[in-house]
Amino acid sequence: MKITGFETTALKVPVRESFVGSVKFECFNPVVVELLTDVGLRAHGVAMVFNNFHVGLLKSCVDAVAEVVVGGELERWGEMWERLRRTSTRIGNDGLGVYAMAAVDMAMWNLRAKALEMPLAKLLGGCRDEVPVYASNYLWRDRSVEALQREAEMLVSQGYRAMKMRMGWKSRQEDLKRLAAVREAVGPDVDIMVDVLWVWTVYDSIVMGREMEKLGVYWLEDPVPTHDVAGLAEIAHALDMPVVSGENVSSKRGFRDLFERRATDVAMIDVQAVGGVTEWMKVAAMAEAFNLPAVSHLFDEFSVHLVAAIPNGTWTEHMPWWEAIYQDPPQPVNGSIRVPQSPGIGFELDRGAMERFRL
Ligand SMILES: [Mg+2]
Structure with missing residues (x-):
């Protein structure tokens, strides 16, 4: 099968309610x-x-x-990927060039799965038909303690068994109070992931990490900037709970250092930042060689398939920021998502929504 052309569409999808993560989020801009x-x-x-x-x-x-x-021929996926890599690295070894390459690589895998009339998860390995998800689009930095507790209770009532909150914006004492409030709201049996969005020092991370372990935190994500590999390794060594890093890392070369130096206990791989489905699968296999679980970051529509495909896939982040561009995207039920079984990613773009959100 030959690729004969392409169409790109830039979109602006507004957020329902603005929130503060690494910055204040007002809208998302998928480029399809x-x-x-x-x-x-x-x-x-x-x-x-x-x-x-x-x-x-x-x-x-x-x-x-x-x-x-x-x-190019769709079936020659290694050659297609090399073509993409050679072009995109002239734009940059991470950032927009890699994002662009990732989008095209995702499209090619979606197309291959459609051509073979199978769900992408099965084409890539098919280890399971359902993946556990954690709720990620809540518990933001700008929410009051009361709002945190309300949201956490709502998520439990919706069947979630795990959720992520953000810390690293307030004083240490205040951050711990907010975490304790969420723990109080969800009870002892729900997993709480904490994302610090790269703002602590190694000292903060270890001192805070020890307190967070007492509150049963499931993992500590991005406590310090990812380039501080030695710092991450020191934190991972000092704490019992897993330290998680990798969402902004591009290519297997970037992950190699993290794995070799034991700087992350879980490989968090973002299909866009890493360079697409091809590279995501290679990094996940490399993580397996280091006896590490792999988890997804954003891009639910592809990530559900990726985590379902591999033996060491554990969690899928549920962050449906631009799901409004799709017809009937799969929804979590009791904390899991069933992998769509139609060919490709298993659901289609909503053309009406694409027109409404077109920039
Ligand atoms: Mg994160």
Whole structure:
């Protein structure tokens, strides 16, 4: 099957209620790339920025990178990936060039699974048909203690067995009070992941980490900037709870150092930041060699398939930031999502929504 062309669409999907994570979030900007073929099949991949930052640049990068697979054979996935890599690394070894490459690579895997009439998860390995999810789109930094407790209780009542909150914005004492309030709201049996979004020092992380362990925190995510591999390793060594890092790391080369130096206890792989489905699978296999579990970051529509495909997949982050662009995306039930069984990612773009959100 030959790739004959592509279409890219930049979108602006508003948030329902703004929130503070690493920054204040007001909207998301997916750039959808659809690949077209000589047999009439089409499938899409997606890259994303937020708050209208760089969305024009991202679309330009996707257009530039997608061009190189036109005329290529869909079945030669290694060769297609090399073409993408050679082009995208001229834009950069991480950031927008890699995001663009990732979107095209996602589209190619979606297309291959459609061509073979199987769900992407099965094409990639098919280890399970259901994946556990944790609720991630709540418990933000700007929420009051009362709001945190309300949200946490609501998530438990919706069947979630795990959820993520953010820390690292308030004083240490205040942060611990907020965490204790969430623990009180959910009871002892619900897992609480904590994401610090890279703002602590090694000292903060170890001192706070010891207190957080007393409150039964499930994992400590990105306590310090990811480039501080020695610092991450020191924190991972000092604490009993897992330290998790990797969501902003590009390519297997980036992960190699994290794994070799035991700087993360869980491989958190973002399908966009890492360079697409091809590279996600390679990093997950490399994690397996280090006896590490692998978890997804964002991109629910692809991540559910990726985590379901591999033997060491544990959690999928549920962060449906732009699910409004889809028809009937799968929803969590009792803390898990069933892997869609239709070909490709298993559900289609909503053309009406695409028009409404088009930039
Ligand atoms: Mg994170």
